[in-house]
Amino acid sequence: MATRTFRVWRGDKDGGEFKEYTVETQPGMVVLDGIHRIQAEHAGDLAVRWNCKAGKCGSCSMEINGKPRLSCMTRLNSLPEGTITVQPLKTFPLIKDLVTDVKWNYEQNKRIPPLKPRAREADGHHRMMQEDVDRVQEFRKCIECFLCQDVCHVLRDHHKHDQFVGPRFMIRLAQLEMHPLDTEDRIPKIRKEFGSGWCNITRCCTEVCPEHIGITDNGIIPMKERVVDRYYDPIAWFFKKVFGASNK
């Protein structure tokens, strides 16, 4: 019977240590299966977050062999032979074992001005063309796994949580700004309160996104450009907006 050894972080905000557990493996097993075997056989109180076990809910984020990943989508046979190290996301405060406190993200979401749609057409419908919603739909694929937030150095290393909303919410902003029905203007806030200037386009967020969203190139850079347009040349912006050349 094949087995695999896991080095799992055990502890809480007061400290902790890695512990090793060995479990039997089955074909196709993912890291989250391994954790579940550990819970059932060795450590019933091991804390881990998960829901769908199908890469759809974004609950099971952790750092596997040092890389932020979804544990339900990481097959054991995709990792190099030997012990597998699993630890919690580093950017957020630890609650216990593999579970971190991600509430900060929910607070950022609340600060973002919601969609303000234009009126419906006379027949009660909204009309939008598929090619105009494609880019919005790309951002709406986000499953809020917060892996991008975890890896972004502005948050991870520089702890600018009070000045930068992070890549996840930059694409939420981009999504609203590019929404064909929207009439709200968030550009001033994107610059000031949400801190678009902090991003220096390292693209680490894009690399880890399990939904393969072009976070940096398709979301953040266009937002940065709109900020620059506006503050560099407000007149041009005004004309664009009034005479319909805008990207809305």
Next chain:
Amino acid sequence: MAGPDVSELQTFEHDVLVIGAGGAGLRAAIACAALGKNTGLVCKSLLGKAHTVMAEGGMAAAMGNVDSRDNWKVHFRDTMRGGKFLNNWRMAELHAKEAPERVRELEEWGAVFDRTKTGLISQRNFGGHRYPRLAHVGDRTGLELIRTLQDHGVHQGIHVHMECTILDLLKDGDRVVGALGYWRETGRFVLFKAKAVVLATGGAGKAWRVTSNSWEYSGDGLAMAYIAGAELMDLEFTQFHPTGMVWPPSVRGTLVTEGVRGDGGILKNKEGKRFMFGYIPERFAPETADSEEEANRWLKGDKSARRPPELLTRDVVARAINAEVKAGRGSEHGGVYLDIASRLPAELIKKKLPSMYHQFKELAEVDITTDPMEVGPTLHYFMGGIRVDADSQMTTVPGLFAAGECAAGLHGANRLGGNSLSDLIVFGKRAGDGACDWADKHDGGQIDNEQVLSIIRRATEILNRESGANPFVVQENLQEMMSHNVGIIRVKHELETAVEKLQELKKEAATAKAHATSQYNAGWHTALDLRNLLISAEAVTRAALLREESRGAHTREDFPGERDEWLKYNIFIKRGQDGEMVVEKRERAPGPEGLVAIAYSKIEDLESGAVGAEVK
């Protein structure tokens, strides 16, 4: 915790407390907030992670954007036929009528559905729906629904309590006046007082081993309502989705969306035969293609062609797959083949079914643009649940409401794909409105300290117990047992065995231990879920034993075929005076004449106006 002081418990007071933050709970909370109520919303997981997030194919609403022949009457008729006429007439009517406006409202709140060529919300074909009817976003419609409601909801002043599990409801006399729960993070208990409580907790699929459901589906709402004295109904109807993954073992049961078949995917056995043509039930024969040639024409949009048999209702397709496997014509790992690769160009598959593409690529190392998928039935959905009033969604316990998968009635003996997401928004709103109406007319009641303490005692015993059963093992045994004895094809002696085994499992569960701190303790959570799983599993088993016929999702090997006699009854479950489970069949009220005529009409007569024209 020997005798904690109830007055020192952390306490929240709301007009309405909504338990569950999937589509139904979020929609209910939004309705309450819109009426200016102080609204609390509790969920076991983080916000936005509820089961609803996994829904793939779409939500059904007769908007007629793709085929203008569609309207609420056709949707209503499809729902009743799919449910084998056991549905609650009024709920099926309200659902079909109100779904389109509920879907359009989502657009107002930011949802971005796939579009038609003229820029309207696009709609796709699905099993049992006569016309393309499912509003969708690729194969991630549930994510779109939950995120839209979440992003809208956080601006409505709703008090969200995340990662908080409710253990039981609190009553003042007959009435529900609150609930007691614990925070997963700390294990501390928390008290909620409310004038009205809405349950939106979803199903109990985790009582089976092969299921598309997540850990949250432990039947908490069903069990809490049952303990509080509410009636449950229709629990024998558990839907096995025909296409779950079968290989590798790690993902056995994970869903493969019906959208694959809606977009042209076909089912084949190991001999390469497209076997569904051999399983068309008489009732559906006039509306189903009888040759591959006709089925292909339908797929190309020929309106005179009839629908392919792969899009028959789920009960029919699941039984057919089961029969093929039993006859030795199954695939390598005990399923059948679902082929989209030979039907659509690779690029289109990736565009229309992106998450299926990734799911198979990453979890099964199968490229669905070149190879067929291996699929088989997986426990998917509870048609049954808590009995509710069709208009207000109030249960049989005053002040307690229920909506979404945990409520019963809309789907009868079998749910059509896509009719759940629309159920959530139609009846989530209605439950919210109903609860507010109740809260307007009633004061907050009295909390009974003794009830609070006994719930706390039950929970803390598990932590204090030094020896006893491993909760994970008890849960696995239950799952194994249910998959074996209360599966897709049922028979008396196995159901009886299940009832016996459930008694043993209950005893074991009562000794479950999770000796450690209460902070984010998975063993403790699992042990606490066991009571609810066991109540749900027992209710299903006993109802299945009583219904001596095969109808919709409930198939009895010893009583094949629908029996007219049984169409008269729904099965109800209630807690008896000594705590025993009481199961009884009760006669259904006859449906309103006009609706009955529509449900049983020939489609031509309905569309020509010969039938149902007077029904508004």
